[in-house]
Every structure is written in structure tokens, then in C-alpha cells.
Amino acid sequence: MIGVYYEDHEVGQTARLGAHRFTREAILDFARRFDPQPFHLDEAAAAESIFGGLCASGWHTVSASMRLLVDGRSGQRAAAAARGEDPPPLGLGAGVRDLRWSAPVKPDDVIEFSLRIDSMRETRRPQWGLIGMRIIGVNQDGREVCAYTLMGLAARRLA
Amino acid sequence: MDLLYFEDFSPGEVAEYGDRMVTAEEIVEFAREFDPQPFHLDEAAARGSMAGGLRASGWHSAALMMRINCDAFFLRAASQGSPGIESIDWLRPVRPGDRLSVRRTTISARVSRSRPDIGVVEGRFELMNQNREVVMRQQGPMFIRRRPGGEARR
Numbered sequence: 001m002i003g004v005y006y007e008d009h010e011v012g013q014t015a016r017l018g019a020h021r022f023t024r025e026a027i028l029d030f031a032r033r034f035d036p037q038p039f040h041l042d043e044a045a046a047a048e049s050i051f052g053g054l055c056a057s058g059w060h061t062v063s064a065s066m067r068l069l070v071d072g073r074s075g076q077r078a079a080a081a082a083r084g085e086d087p088p089p090l091g092l093g094a095g096v097r098d099l100r101w102s103a104p105v106k107p108d109d110v111i112e113f114s115l116r117i118d119s120m121r122e123t124r125r126p127q128w129g130l131i132g133m134r135i136i137g138v139n140q141d142g143r144e145v146c147a148y149t150l151m152g153l154a155a156r157r158l159a
Numbered sequence: 160m161d162l163l164y165f166e167d168f169s170p171g172e173v174a175e176y177g178d179r180m181v182t183a184e185e186i187v188e189f190a191r192e193f194d195p196q197p198f199h200l201d202e203a204a205a206r207g208s209m210a211g212g213l214r215a216s217g218w219h220s221a222a223l224m225m226r227i228n229c230d231a232f233f234l235r236a237a238s239q240g241s242p243g244i245e246s247i248d249w250l251r252p253v254r255p256g257d258r259l260s261v262r263r264t265t266i267s268a269r270v271s272r273s274r275p276d277i278g279v280v281e282g283r284f285e286l287m288n289q290n291r292e293v294v295m296r297q298q299g300p301m302f303i304r305r306r307p308g309g310e311a312r313r
Contacts, residue, residue, distance in 0.1 A: 030222075033222075034225050035226065036229055036234065037233055037234065037238060037240070039240065049239060050277070050302065057225070059218070062221075063194070063222065066193055067192070067193045067195070074195070089208060090209070091209065092198070092210060092217075093217050095217075095248040095249055096246065098245065099247070100242065100243040101243050148243075
């Protein structure tokens with residue numbers, strides 16, 4: 001896993017974020033709240049759609065990946081604190097680039113998420129750097145289901 | 160109500176819709192499930208952070224915009240989902256009590272090369288708060304079925 005400060009990152013670094021199982025219940029629950037299109041809610045209607053069956057909202061897929069990313073980062077911050085280090089302030093996300101929903105996520109699919117550091121740059125604010133990380137989700141058959149580049153602020157180690 | 164088909168989306172058209180109040184409870188509920196960072200979970204912790212107070216997860220804003228879009232037009236359009244989003248920009252915080260609406264602009268519309276029964280509509284979606292400030296901007300394609308043997312109805 002990668003460290004907590006901007007300077008702990010390096011373009012090309014990769015890390016596993018973990019896996020998430022999308023149960024039918026969770027797919028339906030998310031869809032009812034945020035994306036009640038028939039192919040996320042109704043098996044018969046979904047069979048008629050271009051997806052050929054019930055599938056998770058793409059927003060559900062990316063939200064689940066965020067949870068794994070945050071959990072991983074929280075673990076690292078806790079580990080840093082346990083070493084007696086002061087974890088840096090948390091940075092906000094600035095946006096997303098090139099988000100692809102490449103294949104549907106079906107009930108009981110287990111999606112394995114990973115990240116790769118794609119870009120790093122300084123910002124006008126000396127305490128924050130901007131990191132572009134590519135998050136990629138792959139299903140149990142090895143097929144990519146989603147990928148996006150999250151642009152996020154990371155605190156810099158101030159000398 | 161008649162379904163909206165690909166032919167009903169013409170480049171340059173702008174539509175505005177939605178009035179969705181966001182509560183602190185739902186901000187925290189979404190964050191607990193998907194984005195448990197202090198500035199999405201706890202007002203006191205958020206005040207001491209770069210967020211300057213409790214604010215919705217950017218993914219929550221995206222999900223709320225999807226719901227506003229569904230209620231306004233996706234559910235009465237021959238929608239076939241989306242292959243992705245080119246860009247999302249989180250420009251301003253979404254705070255408890257904000258009322259959200261959407262401004263949708265059709266950028267372009269073309270028939271799919273691989274699926275001639277499907278059209279690809281490129282849209283820009285701006286999520287606005289009650290002060291008409293854009294809090295999030297998204298741009299990307301939507302798949303919408305072509306009207307069987309027909310032209311635009313409007």
C-alpha cells in the first residue's frame with residue numbers, strides 16, 4: 001500500500017484496494033434510492049435491455065470502490081498514528097476523468113479493485129499536491145467492469 | 160406519456176429541472192456506506208478540515224444528480240444506460256439544507272456505428288444549488304434507443 005503524504009506517491013505505483021460482492025439486495029437498494037431505471041430494478045425489463053439482465057447502477061460500482069479506497073487509507077493513517085506519526089490532513093477530491101463502465105456488474109459478482117498512480121503535480125497551494133489515480137474494477141472472470149481517474153488532493157510534507 | 164427517443168434530443172437544447180433538498184442525515188448515511196471520511200460524517204470534525212463544514216461526498220452528489228435526472232427524463236426516455244463519463248468536476252460543496260437542481264445541455268447526438276438502433280447523446284449536466292451556483296459538472300454520452308421508424312415527435 002502507498003503512504004499518506006503526497007511525497008509518498010510515485011507515478012506508476014499500484015496497490016490492491018480489495019474486493020466487493022454486489023448482492024442483488026444491495027443492487028436493488030441503491031437503484032431504488034438513486035437510479036431507478038428498469039435494468040437496475042426489474043429482471044424482466046433488464047432482459048430486454050442492452051445489458052441482457054439485471055445489473056448494478058454504475059454509480060453504485062464507483063461508490064463501492066470509493067469505500068475500499070477510504071478504508072485502505074484509514075488503515076494507513078491508523079498505522080501511521082500507531083507509529084507515533086501525526087497523520088496529515090485529508091484532502092478532498094477535485095474530480096474524475098475518463099470514467100468507463102466497460103461491462104455490467106451482475107448480482108453476486110465479486111469485483112476486485114486496484115489503483116495505479118497516473119499523475120502527480122504541485123498546486124498553487126504549497127500544502128496540497130494533486131494526484132491522479134486510476135481505479136480499476138475487474139470481475140471474477142477477469143473482465144474489467146469499470147475504470148476511472150480520480151483527481152484528489154494529498155497533503156504535502158512541509159519541511 | 161410518450162417515451163423520449165434519440166430523435167427528441169437536439170444539439171444545443173437546454174433543460175432545467177429538479178428541486179431536491181439535501182439533509183444532514185442522508186449526507187451522513189451515504190458517507191457511512193460509501194465514503195466514511197470525517198468531513199462527510201461529522202459536523203465538528205468537518206469544521207476543522209479543508210472542507211470547512213459537513214459536506215456531501217462527491218459520489219453522493221453524483222448519485223443525487225442521477226436521481227434528479229431519472230425523475231425528470233431518464234425514466235420516460237428509451238435510455239439504455241451509459242458507457243461512461245468523460246469528466247466530473249466537484250466545484251463547490253453540497254451542504255445540509257441545499258436545494259439541488261440540474262441544467263442539462265445536449266452537446267451532440269449521433270447514431271451508434273455498431274448498434275444502428277441506438278443513438279449516442281453527448282450531454283453536459285450541471286448540478287446547481289439554491290443560489291444557482293454550479294456545484295458539480297459532468298459531461299458524457301448516454302445511449303438512447305432510436306424511435307422505431309420515426310422522427311422527432313416534439
